[in-house]
Amino acid sequence: MNDDAPSLGRLEVRLGHLLVTGVIASAILLAIGLGFWLSGSHMTAAAWLLNAGLIVLMSTPILRVLVSFAEYVAMKQWFFVGVTVLVLLELTVTVLVALHRLSAFP
Amino acid sequence: MASGAIAGCLGALLGLGGGVFLVPFLNAWFGLDFKTAAAISLVTVIATSSAVSAGTAGRNLINLRLGMLLEVASAAGGVAAGVTVARLSDITLERGFAVVTALIAVLMLTRLERRNVIVDTTVDPGPLGGRLHDEETGGEVVYRVRRLPVALGTSFLAGNVSAAFGIGGGILKVPVLNAWCGVPMRVSAATSSLMIGVTAAASLPIQYANGYVNPPLAAAAVLGVLIGSRGGLWFGLRARAKWLKLLMAMVLGLVSIIYLRKTL
Numbered sequence: 121m122n123d124d125a126p127s128l129g130r131l132e133v134r135l136g137h138l139l140v141t142g143v144i145a146s147a148i149l150l151a152i153g154l155g156f157w158l159s160g161s162h163m164t165a166a167a168w169l170l171n172a173g174l175i176v177l178m179s180t181p182i183l184r185v186l187v188s189f190a191e192y193v194a195m196k197q198w199f200f201v202g203v204t205v206l207v208l209l210e211l212t213v214t215v216l217v218a219l220h221r222l223s224a225f226p
Numbered sequence: 227m228a229s230g231a232i233a234g235c236l237g238a239l240l241g242l243g244g245g246v247f248l249v250p251f252l253n254a255w256f257g258l259d260f261k262t263a264a265a266i267s268l269v270t271v272i273a274t275s276s277a278v279s280a281g282t283a284g285r286n287l288i289n290l291r292l293g294m295l296l297e298v299a300s301a302a303g304g305v306a307a308g309v310t311v312a313r314l315s316d317i318t319l320e321r322g323f324a325v326v327t328a329l330i331a332v333l334m335l336t337r338l339e340r341r342n343v344i345v346d347t348t349v350d351p352g353p354l355g356g357r358l359h360d361e362e363t364g365g366e367v368v369y370r371v372r373r374l375p376v377a378l379g380t381s382f383l384a385g386n387v388s389a390a391f392g393i394g395g396g397i398l399k400v401p402v403l404n405a406w407c408g409v410p411m412r413v414s415a416a417t418s419s420l421m422i423g424v425t426a427a428a429s430l431p432i433q434y435a436n437g438y439v440n441p442p443l444a445a446a447a448v449l450g451v452l453i454g455s456r457g458g459l460w461f462g463l464r465a466r467a468k469w470l471k472l473l474m475a476m477v478l479g480l481v482s483i484i485y486l487r488k489t490l
Binding site: 128129133135146150153154157167171173174177180181182184185200206207210211215217218221 | 276277294304428432435441446452
């Protein structure tokens with residue numbers, strides 16, 4: 121356990137950077153979108169920005185799992201590679217169901 | 227937006243998503259239907275999760291391995307909840323929720339003085355345990371993870387509850403990890419905060435596709451929660467574990483009473 125503590129610490133910091141980037145990007149999109157929406161002008165742009173912000177927000181945790189997967193592969197910790205793959209499979213099911221619903225009811 | 231800020235502050239403090247406060251507010255006061263309130267709240271859960279985890283990353287509080295292992299169960303719970311919830315009425319769900327929160331509040335109160343850490347640093351923390359610097363004793367402490375099946379089962383339930391009520395699910399995981407699985411309070415909260423993002427992402431895209439997410443309201447709630455979670459994070463790193471537990475028990479009791487009154 122203690123041999124890989126530094127690399128786990130590095131992963132924690134890297135994930136932290138990824139999460140903060142995702143949050144800031146989505147907050148900017150949502151804030152500008154909300155501003156447009158409240159002003160009542162540029163409603164198409166407002167809808168686009170708001171939805172883009174929400175999608176960036178939803179994607180951030182999924183990206184976090186993808187980065188963890190790559191890092192565990194690099195660390196050759198196969199048990200946790202397997203665990204991460206399971207989580208990714210579950211998230212894939214959700215995204216596929218969502219895309220199916222979106223295409224069924226546009 | 228103000229309610230988002232308060233919810234975010236308390237959420238960050240307790241490792242909950244803050245949805246526990248936002249859902250009753252949006253549902254009962256703002257007059258949104260339950261599914262819309264829950265979906266908007268789930269959006270803020272992801273925002274809280276990312277923001278809080280970004281803030282705690284590097285402090286050795288997040289247990290990444292335990293978190294990922296439990297995410298298998300919580301994400302499965304999130305995916306499965308869509309099916310489960312459709313077969314139950316809102317009243318049944320709300321009553322169940324009131325009972326569960328009341329039980330956890332009682333559990334929390336009985337464990338106020340308990341500490342899970344082993345001060346002897348030569349003890350092997352095992353593959354899932356860890357070490358951390360303890361603010362209260364000023365030294366390094368070790369903990370081991372016990373009763374892993376309990377943690378996995380709770381995470382699955384938390385995933386269900388998260389998707390159904392628009393809360394993070396930390397409300398279930400944090401007390402159980404702390405009281406039964408040997409994980410220190412701050413590690414439970416930090417790990418849960420990281421997990422709830424993935425848990426919410428396992429069900430929110432479906433709700434988004436169903437049109438339950440109102441984009442402008444969700445944006446306002448997210449911005450409020452992001453502002454509030456900064457305050458909660460600052461306070462959470464300084465407050466004593468005992469007071470965190472007491473505050474959590476009070477919050478749970480209040481939520482329980484609100485839901486009981488709603489359904490009776």
